[in-house]
Amino acid sequence: MRTDYPHWQRVPTRWNDNDSYGHVNNVVHYAFMDTVINTWLIERGGLDIHGGAAIGLCVESHCSYRASMSFPETVDAGLRIGHLGRSSVRYEVGFLRDGADEVIAEGHFTHVFVDRVSRRPVEIPADLRAAMRELLV
Template identity: 75%
Template sequence: MREHYPHWQRVPTRWGDNDVYGHVNNVVHYAFMDTVINTWLIGAGLDIHGGPAIGLCVESHCSYRAAVAFPDALDAGLRVGKLGGSSVRYEVGFYREGADELVAQGHFVHVFTDRGTRRPVPIPDGLRAAMTGLVVP
């Protein structure tokens, strides 16, 4: 349900997203999730180019409920399902623009690591504070 997602971003489909079967190919949903999550992270202050900590995807999943096709636009809702010490599970729900039907739902798990060593580190304080605003009980 839309009210379970505190952050929203519009994601337009592109002509090349459709596959031979006439719908947005499954792999594109993963790219959409990655884009929504990273757009939010950059807006929340993560320095993707030079910051000491980076988020690496260690798990992803998507369930599909209805087909979408270009030129559909999707409303992507973002929430945090679990906030750990060095990891976070983002959950994304996709809805047709302005509609209440959930067309796909997925998650990404990021582990924050030191940029150089790739060893886990605590989620940076400012980012953690921003993430708590996305936690939905």
């Protein structure tokens, strides 16, 4: 349901997202999740993907499919945070058709924040953590 997600972003499908069966291929959903999460991290969380000391690495992702989507649809992607740890965060993304309230695909994506150089886990930066709390359910 739309009320389950505090942040929304529109995601247009592209011609090459469709597979030979005529629907958006399952792997594309992961790219959509990655795009929605990183757009939010950059725009709202202030994450510096090019020079920041800490970066988020994906350590787990999953998606469940309830209905197909296909080009030229634009879907609504809802974003929330289901778990916020010291160095890790679990984002949850739901995809809904325009104007509908039924989730057609739902997934999660876990980042562990690490030092850009050493790749060792670090605490999520304070400003980013504060923004993340706004999405925590």
